[in-house]
Each structure stands twice: as C-alpha cells, then as structure tokens.
Amino acid sequence: MIALQTAAAAGLTRVGLQSARAAEPAAVDNAPAIVVGSGYGGAVAALRLGQAGVRTVVLEMGRLWNTAGPDGKVFCATSAPDQRSMWFRSRTEAPLASFLWLDLVNKDITPYPGVLDRVHYDNMSVYVGRGVGGGSLVNGGMAVTPPAAYFAEQFPTVDAAEMYGTYFPRARAMLGVNTVDPAWFESTDWYRFTRTSRKAATAAGLKTTFVPNVYDFGYMQREAAGTATRSALAAEVIYGNNQGKRSLDKTYLAAALGTGNVTLHTLEKVRAVTRAADGSYLLTADRIDLTGAVVETKQYSCASLFLGGGSLGTTELLVRARDTGTLPDLDASVGAGWGTNGNTMLARANHVWDTVGADQSTMPVMGIDDWANADNPVFAEIAPLPIGFETWVSLYLAITKNPERARFTWDSASKTVKLGWSAAQSAVSVAMAKKLFDRINAANATIYRYDLFGSPSKVFADDFCYHPLGGCVLGRATDGYGRVKGYKRLYVTDGSLVPGSIGVNPFVTITALAERTMARVLAEDLAP
Numbered sequence: 001m002i003a004l005q006t007a008a009a010a011g012l013t014r015v016g017l018q019s020a021r022a023a024e025p026a027a028v029d030n031a032p033a034i035v036v037g038s039g040y041g042g043a044v045a046a047l048r049l050g051q052a053g054v055r056t057v058v059l060e061m062g063r064l065w066n067t068a069g070p071d072g073k074v075f076c077a078t079s080a081p082d083q084r085s086m087w088f089r090s091r092t093e094a095p096l097a098s099f100l101w102l103d104l105v106n107k108d109i110t111p112y113p114g115v116l117d118r119v120h121y122d123n124m125s126v127y128v129g130r131g132v133g134g135g136s137l138v139n140g141g142m143a144v145t146p147p148a149a150y151f152a153e154q155f156p157t158v159d160a161a162e163m164y165g166t167y168f169p170r171a172r173a174m175l176g177v178n179t180v181d182p183a184w185f186e187s188t189d190w191y192r193f194t195r196t197s198r199k200a201a202t203a204a205g206l207k208t209t210f211v212p213n214v215y216d217f218g219y220m221q222r223e224a225a226g227t228a229t230r231s232a233l234a235a236e237v238i239y240g241n242n243q244g245k246r247s248l249d250k251t252y253l254a255a256a257l258g259t260g261n262v263t264l265h266t267l268e269k270v271r272a273v274t275r276a277a278d279g280s281y282l283l284t285a286d287r288i289d290l291t292g293a294v295v296e297t298k299q300y301s302c303a304s305l306f307l308g309g310g311s312l313g314t315t316e317l318l319v320r321a322r323d324t325g326t327l328p329d330l331d332a333s334v335g336a337g338w339g340t341n342g343n344t345m346l347a348r349a350n351h352v353w354d355t356v357g358a359d360q361s362t363m364p365v366m367g368i369d370d371w372a373n374a375d376n377p378v379f380a381e382i383a384p385l386p387i388g389f390e391t392w393v394s395l396y397l398a399i400t401k402n403p404e405r406a407r408f409t410w411d412s413a414s415k416t417v418k419l420g421w422s423a424a425q426s427a428v429s430v431a432m433a434k435k436l437f438d439r440i441n442a443a444n445a446t447i448y449r450y451d452l453f454g455s456p457s458k459v460f461a462d463d464f465c466y467h468p469l470g471g472c473v474l475g476r477a478t479d480g481y482g483r484v485k486g487y488k489r490l491y492v493t494d495g496s497l498v499p500g501s502i503g504v505n506p507f508v509t510i511t512a513l514a515e516r517t518m519a520r521v522l523a524e525d526l527a528p
C-alpha cells in the first residue's frame with residue numbers, strides 16, 4: 001500500500017498517483033464516476049471503482065492533511081489548538097466547554113479550513129471531520145461491529161448472514177482494526193481511567209466489554225515505552241492524530257490512489273447536482289482558498305455519481321436538489337429518518353481513592369454493554385479526559401436506543417437546509433443514560449459532575465452528537481443497495497443510509513454497507 005502523494009502546499013487542489021493532469025479545463029470536467037466526500041462511504045466507493053478500472057474523481061471540501069505546520073506537525077495539539085483545529089472558526093468549540101465551570105478549554109483561533117467542524121442546527125449540533133479521510137481524521141477510532149440482532153432490526157431487508165460473513169470482515173480488515181493487549185491494558189497507567197470506570201460498572205452488576213480500535217496498539221505500547229513519538233498518549237484525537245491512527249488516508253484512500261484510476265480534488269465543495277438530457281449528472285462545485293473565499297466555480301459531469309458526503313452532506317445535497325427542482329423525482333423520504341444514535345455525554349465524580357490518573361490514552365478501548373437490557377438499552381463508551389492531571393472524573397459517551405427521528409427540510413427563505421430536531425427528542429436519550437448511570441452512582445455512592453458541559457450545572461450533554469445517522473435511509477430513499485430512487489446511476493454510500501441508530505459507534509457499519517453496495521453496483525450496473 002502506498003502513502004498519499006505529498007501535496008505541494010496546503011492549498012493543493014488536485015492529488016493523483018501520477019502527476020496531476022495539466023491545466024484546469026475551462027468548461028466541464030468529465031469523469032465516468034464522481035465520488036462526493038472522502039469519509040468512509042466515499043473512500044470505499046473510490047477504492048472499489050478504481051480497482052474496477054473506472055476513472056474516478058473524488059471531490060472533498062476539506063484539505064489534504066499531510067503538510068507540517070510551523071511546529072513541524074500536521075495536526076495541532078488539543079491543549080493548544082490553532083487554526084488547524086476547526087473549520088472556519090474564530091474560537092474553538094470543544095465538546096467539553098469547561099472544567100470546574102472555567103472556560104479553560106476553548107481558544108481564539110484564525111478562521112481556516114481546520115479538521116473538525118461543529119454544524120449547528122436548532123437544538124442539536126453535530127461534530128464532523130473535514131478533510132481527506134472525513135471523520136476518520138478526528139474520531140476515537142473505536143471500530144465496533146453491532147450486535148447481529150440489532151443490525152437485523154435496523155436493516156430487516158439486508159442479508160445479515162452475508163454482512164457478518166463477508167462485508168463486516170472485509171471492512172475490518174481494510175480499516176486495520178486491532179485490539180489492545182489485555183495484559184498491557186491491566187498494567188498500564190494510560191488505561192487506569194478505564195479500569196476505574198469498569199470497577200464502578202461492575203459494582204452495579206453491569207457488563208463491560210473490550211472494544212477494538214483502528215489505532216495501532218503496538219505503536220501505542222512503544223509510545224508508552226518512550227520509543228515512539230507520542231500521539232494517543234499526547235492527548236491527540238479530536239483535532240487529528242499525528243501518529244498511530246490508521247485513518248482512511250492511510251488505508252482505503254491510499255489504496256484507491258494506488259490503483260492509478262482515482263484523482264482527488266480538495267477544498268472543493270459540491271453545492272448543486274442536476275441531470276443532463278443524456279442522463280449524466282452535472283455538478284457545481286465551489287473551490288475555496290485557505291481563507292474560505294470562493295476562487296473558482298467548477299462544473300463536472302459524470303455517468304455515475306456516488307454520494308459520500310456523510311449524513312449531513314449527502315442529505316443536504318439531495319434535499320436541496322429535490323426541493324429546488326434540480327432532481328425533482330427524488331423520493332419524499334429523502335431528508336427523513338435522521339437520528340443522533342442516541343448520543344449523550346456525561347461524567348461522574350469518583351471517590352478520592354478511585355483515581356483515574358493524569359496519564360490517559362485518547363483511544364477508548366472499553367464499553368459498558370447493557371444493550372441487551374430490554375427495559376433500557378444503552379452501550380456506553382468509557383471515554384478519556386486527557387488534561388494532564390488527576391481529575392477523579394469518569395467520562396462517558398452513552399449510545400442509547402432513542403427511537404426519535406427528525407427530518408431535514410429546505411428553507412427557501414434562507415436557502416439552507418434545516419433540521420427538525422427538538423430538545424424533547426434529546427431528552428429521551430438523556431432519560432435512558434440517566435437511568436443507567438443513576439444505577440452506577442447508587443452502587444458506588446458517587447455523583448455526577450456538574451461543571452463540564454457549560455450552562456450552570458449541566459450534567460448531560462444533550463445538545464451535540466458525534467454519530468449523525470440517516471437522511472437517505474436504505475430501502476426508503478434508496479433501494480436495498482443504496483441506489484437512489486427515481487434516478488439511475490445515483491448512489492448513496494455513507495452514514496445517511498443508517499436509520500438514525502445502530503447501537504454502537506457507527507463507522508464499521510457504514511464501511512461494511514458501502515462494501516456491500518459497491519460489490520452489487522459494480523457487478524450489476526457498471527459491469528463492462
């Protein structure tokens with residue numbers, strides 16, 4: 001597998017294995033296939049198209065993250081965020097707003113196409129990755145395969161045996177999934193925080209389970225031994241990992257470029273899609289510079305269009321296309337079926353003797369698994385709070401089985417897409433998380449932390465999520481394989497296919513479903 005080609009500069013707009021084709025064409029740039037977005041869904045599409053010999057262009061609105069900044073690093077430190085941290089912000093917006101109610105976390109920055117975005121809707125904001133690799137650049141790397149029964153409940157028309165026999169294993173192998181060495185886990189200071197949370201869960205009679213990750217645990221052990229440059233052990237995660245993590249630019253996308261058939265254009269945001277009389281798709285994309293100014297508006301055309309802009313990006317494009325009349329035959333269900341995967345963050349205060357340690361790895365490796373509890377299904381990831389001193393805090397990302405769903409709609413006045421999520425819908429997740437953690441607090445005689453999520457004494461972070469899912473749900477807005485209803489050769493391959501909840505961290509499911517779509521589409525629709 002090769003590494004991504006070195007970019008000449010951060011503002012580079014075109015990367016290929018061979019040298020980039022010469023000048024930008026003045027008019028329409030044609031390709032047999034175009035992929036919008038380079039997260040999990042987009043990366044799988046690009047690789048499988050490239051391997052099948054289909055010349056493919058990938059359009060990504062974020063930048064390529066392979067150029068060192070003035071500090072010699074590609075990504076900035078979490079503790080000292082600079083312009084690289086967030087997508088066109090003048091101040092960072094970290095998930096944990098405060099510590100001891102003090103605004104110690106967020107910093108003023110210069111607007112720039114940074115790697116983490118927080119997209120604000122009414123009552124809900126959504127964290128997403130921006131750049132070549134999408135969410136894989138900023139996420140916690142937890143690579144979880146959902147319980148088969150819940151997968152079947154969410155995807156009743158998908159052959160679960162084929163998913164678990166073929167596509168989940170294929171996805172895990174390509175993503176480089178591995179597990180922490182249990183003996184090292186039990187002995188290292190870097191996972192004391194996890195062991196302390198496990199002890200509290202066990203005291204409440206709850207089950208915990210190890211969770212795989214795409215961070216290279218061999219590398220992490222070398223970090224701990226002092227023989228490798230620290231990344232997960234240097235608090236790096238939400239603004240990017242400089243080492244250790246097998247993000248998509250090192251796996252699927254590197255392999256896609258290695259086919260020689262895939263070209264990647266960065267800092268280009270697709271804003272409109274329509275169809276020409278001959279059935280090809282016409283795309284309008286704004287190319288921005290590092291200040292965010294639109295420096296060029298480009299036109300593309302392709303016979304086959306693969307949408308991998310993520311739940312927000314893909315759904316926004318399609319809702320806009322349907323409701324402004326550029327793709328009027330899209331199904332009425334486009335925009336519907338969106339959920340937060342029941343995400344709620346919270347923290348507990350441990351007793352003074354139950355330390356969590358000043359040293360904390362940023363890669364979670366364990367969850368409290370109470371999903372089988374029909375009364376209150378919750379899977380809670382034991383999350384780090386790596387701020388470099390003892391806090392006695394146990395932090396969690398609870399994934400609850402919240403059945404609430406919302407719809408994206410086109411607002412013609414503001415020319416934007418709105419999300420109809422309400423605070424009452426978040427309250428459903430909070431109630432489920434609270435039920436589980438009240439139990440843990442009762443068993444351990446502990447309390448919640450009140451100082452981490454802003455506004456006086458907010459215990460449950462109910463206003464943001466990391467797992468946006470749905471909007472173009474499989475089998476509703478598309479057929480059973482991601483082919484968009486109403487249009488030939490238009491496909492969705494990303495998290496918008498998942499109907500609002502999958503019960504675990506979602507990227508393995510998104511990747512496996514994309515593998516399934518690509519296998520079917522290449523065999524049936526694009527066969528030579």
Ligand code: FAE
Nearest residue numbers: 037039040041061134135139140142270310313495506507
């Ligand atoms: P995604 O990875 O978001 O990729 C979409 C790409 O398309 C992005 O690069 C966009 O910049 C680009 N794009 C969007 N619209 C356009 C457009 N119009 N034109 C051009 N480009 C566009 O989508 N999941 C896990 O399974 N395990 C974890 O540990 C985990 N931790 C997380 C931690 C954080 C902080 C965050 C933010 C997310 C986390 N997630 C985790 C969620 C996971 O990253 C997410 O489900 C996937 O990245 C979604 O994959 P998609 O392919 O749907």
